[in-house]
């Protein structure tokens with residue numbers, strides 16, 4: 258006879274935290290959000306890889322490119338570069354994060370000299386950046402011919418067909434410097450010449466980096482940034498259970514800090530084979546997370562297989578239709594609560610602490626605090642990060658509002674069949690994800706800053722200054738549907754409601 262779980266599976270929206278006593282020492286600025294990313298043994302001085310904030314970005318084409326990875330590492334979290342691309346392209350993204358020098362930006366807005374004013378405006382809309390490098394071949398490291406900035410054109414007076422070569426600031430009039438210039442020297446040149454950006458070129462005149470005036474202050478502000486021993490940003494990458502023998506060595510060569518098997522369902526022999534291959538070849542030196550699971554058995558299977566962290570969640574992602582198409586999954590809150598208990602049980606038995614990650618289904622910022630309170634060590638977010646400037650997708654204006662594109666790995670657009678692979682056909686047989694828009698939300702630094710402040714404040718309401726303390730002290734209650742209505746604004750006439 259089939260097994261029936263006694264309790265219904267619940268999601269974050271069905272819970273609230275009940276405040277505990279907060280002393281005067283409990284202020285948001287005093288809260289530490291440090292959290293382990295990979296497993297460690299009881300008594301070990303420190304976890305081999307710790308994050309400064311409990312946030313990682315989803316292993317998705319529409320979320321985790323190198324630009325987002327750098328922005329998130331600056332805030333103290335980790336991105337997992339998407340694996341649904343060629344081995345070379347994924348390794349190149351990892352390498353770009355690892356070689357990123359603070360303040361030295363690889364130009365993301367580049368055009369050939371034959372491009373037109375219309376192309377400049379289109380690129381500006383897409384990237385949100387107004388400085389465009391004009392290189393011989395239109396690539397970020399091509400031979401630099403000039404720069405186009407907003408002051409170089411007047412949309413009202415010029416033809417959209419005007420080639421950029423006619424209005425760019427050409428090399429002979431441009432202030433630029435050699436690639437060996439230090440950040441301090443670059444900033445001095447920017448100030449002395451009253452310019453907004455400084456291109457750095459190599460001996461052959463190829464563009465290497467841009468240094469921007471507006472970035473200068475932000476480099477001094479990132480107190481939480483997550484760096485490795487060589488002062489490069491920490492970055493993760495997704496792998497699959499098919500081509501790991503080629504992908505893993507290439508990612509390690511590129512300098513990746515941590516890997517994660519990206520799969521919609523992780524309680525499978527394919528995952529244990531993949532981890533075994535990594536352990537055989539690299540021992541414990543290479544860190545690899547696995548998942549996703551939603552119960553104790555799944556957790557124990559991956560723990561015994563040797564996973565360094567375990568991801569929790571099936572079917573809760575905002576773009577995910579797995580529950581609709583296949584009828585499998587579990588409410589995210591229930592899954593996290595059960596797997597956290599399994600993690601604690603395993604720790605008691607073995608002295609090995611395996612961090613768990615709540616993946617998918619975070620709608621409101623407070624859901625992150627709930628996930629942490631329920632035992633997650635960190636959360637993985639797709640929709641949340643897709644909204645920011647730094648995600649790799651287009652920004653568009655629809656019905657007067659800005660949106661960004663966001664699509665699932667199981668959608669026809671991403672066609673990430675390896676994520677859903679059960680050892681059968683090497684193609685996506687049916688869709689488990691959708692293609693969508695999410696409201697544009699500005700810069701990652703601003704968005705994450707606000708979210709973290711809310712998490713810290715709630716933790717103070719619960720009398721907790723660290724995540725383990727929150728997990729120990731949190732008191733949670735299931736809420737009725739009427740009390741959910743009570744939780745929003747109600748029985749008032751909202752001033753800015755367009756329906757009024």
Ligand code: RVP
Pocket residue numbers: 315316317570573574575576577578579616617618619637638639640641664665666667668689690691
């Ligand atoms: P969300 O943050 O709710 O947008 O969810 C992101 C998560 O959804 C990912 O980390 C992944 O686990 C899952 N995902 C990604 N693609 C798909 C799909 O196409 N079904 N699901």
